[in-house]
Amino acid sequence: MAIKRRDLLKLGGLTLIGTAASAAVGGVYTKPQEALKGSRWALAIDVVKCKENRATCGLKCVEVCHSLHNVPSIPDKKKEIKWIWEEKFEHAFPEHEANHYLNEKLHDTPFLLLCNHCDNPPCVRVCPTKATFKREDGIVMMDYHRCIGCRFCMAACPYGARSFNWIDPRPFIAKVNPEYPSRMKGVVEKCTFCYERIAEGKIPACVEACPAKAIVFGDLKNPNDEINKILKERLAVRRKEELTTYPSVFYLIG
Amino acid sequence: MYNAGKVIVFIVVLIVFFTIPMWLNFGRVEAIPQPELPKDKAKCIESKEYMRAYHMKLLDDWRKQAIRENKHVYVAKDGEKYFINLQKTCMKCHNNKEKFCDSCHNFVVTHPDCWSCHIAPEVAEKWQ
Amino acid sequence: MIEKALTGSKKYWLWLAFLGTLIFIGFLCYLLQWKIGLGITGMSRDVSWGFYIANFTFLVGVAASAVMVVLPYYWHNYKDFGKITVLGEFLAISAVLMCMLFIFVDLGQPNRVLNVLRYPTPNSVFFFDACVLSGYLILNLLCGWTVLHAEYKGTKYPSWLKPFIYLAILWAPSIHIVTAFIYQGIPGRHFWLTAIMAPRFLASAFSAGPALIIILALLLKRVANFDAGQKAIQTLAKIVTYAFVLNLLFFFFEVFTAFYSGIHSHQAPIKYLFTGLKGHAEWVPFMWASYILAFIALILLVIPATRKNETTLAVACLSVFIAAWIDKGIGLITGGYTPTPFETITPYRPTLPEIGIAIGIWALGFFVLTILYKIALGVKEAKELRVKYQGVLIKK
Numbered sequence: 001m002a003i004k005r006r007d008l009l010k011l012g013g014l015t016l017i018g019t020a021a022s023a024a025v026g027g028v029y030t031k032p033q034e035a036l037k038g039s040r041w042a043l044a045i046d047v048v049k050c051k052e053n054r055a056t057c058g059l060k061c062v063e064v065c066h067s068l069h070n071v072p073s074i075p076d077k078k079k080e081i082k083w084i085w086e087e088k089f090e091h092a093f094p095e096h097e098a099n100h101y102l103n104e105k106l107h108d109t110p111f112l113l114l115c116n117h118c119d120n121p122p123c124v125r126v127c128p129t130k131a132t133f134k135r136e137d138g139i140v141m142m143d144y145h146r147c148i149g150c151r152f153c154m155a156a157c158p159y160g161a162r163s164f165n166w167i168d169p170r171p172f173i174a175k176v177n178p179e180y181p182s183r184m185k186g187v188v189e190k191c192t193f194c195y196e197r198i199a200e201g202k203i204p205a206c207v208e209a210c211p212a213k214a215i216v217f218g219d220l221k222n223p224n225d226e227i228n229k230i231l232k233e234r235l236a237v238r239r240k241e242e243l244t245t246y247p248s249v250f251y252l253i254g
Numbered sequence: 255m256y257n258a259g260k261v262i263v264f265i266v267v268l269i270v271f272f273t274i275p276m277w278l279n280f281g282r283v284e285a286i287p288q289p290e291l292p293k294d295k296a297k298c299i300e301s302k303e304y305m306r307a308y309h310m311k312l313l314d315d316w317r318k319q320a321i322r323e324n325k326h327v328y329v330a331k332d333g334e335k336y337f338i339n340l341q342k343t344c345m346k347c348h349n350n351k352e353k354f355c356d357s358c359h360n361f362v363v364t365h366p367d368c369w370s371c372h373i374a375p376e377v378a379e380k381w382q
Numbered sequence: 383m384i385e386k387a388l389t390g391s392k393k394y395w396l397w398l399a400f401l402g403t404l405i406f407i408g409f410l411c412y413l414l415q416w417k418i419g420l421g422i423t424g425m426s427r428d429v430s431w432g433f434y435i436a437n438f439t440f441l442v443g444v445a446a447s448a449v450m451v452v453l454p455y456y457w458h459n460y461k462d463f464g465k466i467t468v469l470g471e472f473l474a475i476s477a478v479l480m481c482m483l484f485i486f487v488d489l490g491q492p493n494r495v496l497n498v499l500r501y502p503t504p505n506s507v508f509f510f511d512a513c514v515l516s517g518y519l520i521l522n523l524l525c526g527w528t529v530l531h532a533e534y535k536g537t538k539y540p541s542w543l544k545p546f547i548y549l550a551i552l553w554a555p556s557i558h559i560v561t562a563f564i565y566q567g568i569p570g571r572h573f574w575l576t577a578i579m580a581p582r583f584l585a586s587a588f589s590a591g592p593a594l595i596i597i598l599a600l601l602l603k604r605v606a607n608f609d610a611g612q613k614a615i616q617t618l619a620k621i622v623t624y625a626f627v628l629n630l631l632f633f634f635f636e637v638f639t640a641f642y643s644g645i646h647s648h649q650a651p652i653k654y655l656f657t658g659l660k661g662h663a664e665w666v667p668f669m670w671a672s673y674i675l676a677f678i679a680l681i682l683l684v685i686p687a688t689r690k691n692e693t694t695l696a697v698a699c700l701s702v703f704i705a706a707w708i709d710k711g712i713g714l715i716t717g718g719y720t721p722t723p724f725e726t727i728t729p730y731r732p733t734l735p736e737i738g739i740a741i742g743i744w745a746l747g748f749f750v751l752t753i754l755y756k757i758a759l760g761v762k763e764a765k766e767l768r769v770k771y772q773g774v775l776i777k778k
């Protein structure tokens with residue numbers, strides 16, 4: 001039987017459509033029911049409580065976060081990777097350094113720094129591949145599959161919240177969490193507000209880990225959320241307010 | 255044609271060079287890989303045929319949906335729900351990457367870079 | 383036309399072999415980086431861009447500066463630039479090539495570089511920079527090659543090329559403006575957050591680029607028996623002078639704003655670069671070298687006698703080039719990252735493999751440039767011979 005050219009083309013076309021159609025038939029995707037629902041997740045860190053308990057808490061928030069997320073401990077400060085860490089007042093708020101009175105008051109207060117999950121994030125604006133992007137619930141996410149390692153986001157972040165994998169991080173992870181990935185060399189990483197725990201209905205690990213309950217996690221857009229009450233009652237500041245990045249991490253200083 | 259001799263020799267050399275893999279493996283028969291399937295499970299999240307043909311697309315969709323769309327649950331064609339997670343869902347049953355993933359991937363010389371970040375069960379075990 | 387690059391003197395081949403060796407060394411260093419990661423460089427969490435991006439920024443300027451010879455020739459019909467336009471265009475090609483390589487070696491995941499095109503992101507200046515740079519490369523290849531090919535055939539270039547030439551002229555400043563936008567649109571880096579960044583970039587580009595063309599033209603006169611013409615070089619020298627004066631003025635404006643406003647955070651990077659800050663003075667000698675060279679160049683360029691003398695002009699141009707390279711390369715990058723967002727200082731020094739890779743890329747750029755110039759000069763030489771021969775025939 002001779003096949004005409006036209007028939008062959010038709011057949012080819014049909015096969016293509018068939019392949020495409022059968023590939024498209026898979027399952028569907030939904031959000032987990034148990035997931036926490038919010039429109040703008042935020043943290044309020046009570047530095048007064050932090051200071052009171054600092055001698056005994058053992059910086060559990062940092063330890064738990066880093067071990068849960070397989071964050072390596074690289075001894076070389078220059079190549080260091082950190083998602084949440086402790087910093088002195090004058091480094092966290094360098095613009096207030098000249099105010100001696102304030103500086104004196106807060107000099108011994110520990111400040112926990114992490115990604116601010118800004119409402120107007122410069123890192124997201126500059127990323128050339130959308131590897132870092134803002135989710136609808138306000139979390140500034142990292143897609144490590146897509147990051148090309150250009151480090152434009154690190155230049156853009158005014159808070160120094162981002163770390164780059166200058167070398168393979170794996171040899172520096174002493175104890176591994178088998179349920180979470182590590183990162184590979186050549187990508188930028190940072191705190192993701194424990195998006196993977198939020199999907200399972202759990203609060204971020206640092207919040208849960210704090211023995212003094214000094215960190216509160218909540219939804220700024222939900223007026224009934226505890227975090228809004230706390231922010232109304234207490235004196236709360238954010239880092240580098242003048243840059244109008246609108247951080248989602250508040251520090252309760254009074 | 256100018257320099258016909260030289261040109262033809264060069265073309266032959268090029269053809270031989272670019273077909274080296276074919277010559278090197280000529281006539282070599284390798285056993286078709288038999289990936290080790292989980293013994294206590296009857297089926298994967300989709301049919302065997304679907305998984306065989308489209309697992310790479312499925313995994314790619316999984317990561318996009320979970321990371322980028324915040325949709326962490328996969329509802330399979332039979333209505334069963336699965337939490338999207340390579341290490342916690344897939345590798346719970348396929349608990350040996352080397353015997354499952356690698357057996358085929360090595361055969362077809364495909365090296366996806368999943369495992370430069372994700373941690374295979376046997377790697378995690380050795381780590382501690 | 384390519385055959386012109388395949389025959390040459392012993393010196394020509396030795397020069398190519400020398401560049402080839404440097405490229406090879408650079409490549410070996412890059413293999414090391416490929417294996418270990420960017421950890422082999424001196425960059426750090428706080429200074430996350432370094433020597434690579436510094437060279438990239440500077441070379442974008444060199445690439446853009448080709449417009450300074452192309453524009454007068456095509457727009458104002460300035461005939462004296464006829465012999466050197468192609469030199470400008472070919473310089474742009476090799477400079478853009480180097481830019482792309484410097485970006486490439488700076489990537490942590492180089493095999494994912496095409497993600498920039500797979501997921502186009504118009505809000506990222508990097509995305510635009512990738513677009514304008516590749517566009518500029520294509521335009522210059524097209525214009526330079528077609529015009530030269532027409533010359534090779536003894537005809538005038540085809541008329542369809544005209545719009546592309548004009549487009550290339552408009553395109554040139556855009557590559558440097560977009561590169562400046564990478565820096566000046568970032569909040570929280572005081573040294574970069576300035577509206578004068580783009581004009582400053584253009585001024586330094588339009589001085590350093592033509593300065594390099596002058597140096598190259600003077601070199602070609604020695605080694606390749608090619609005379610660009612006294613008038614062309616003098617016009618270029620004037621362009622260098624004006625642009626360089628503007629460049630220095632812009633720097634003065636920056637210093638004025640930072641110090642007269644009294645804003646400490648704006649002064650800190652300048653202090654770090656020129657006097658040292660909090661016990662750190664890694665780049666002070668380099669910055670002073672840059673500005674002393676700039677001062678020497680300024681004097682040599684402004685005085686007509688020294689501008690007209692080829693030796694002093696060469697010294698001036700070399701000074702301009704090195705001064706701009708230090709200032710806009712390493713000074714710009716380390717100044718932007720110092721002090722850190724925590725008002726601390728993390729010093730940066732490029733490592734040997736890092737420098738090796740950079741030298742390899744420069745060598746590759748000059749390798750391409752040598753071949754392109756060899757072709758261009760070969761074509762021009764053949765044309766002159768032809769003209770001479772025809773003249774003899776007519777006389778007979």
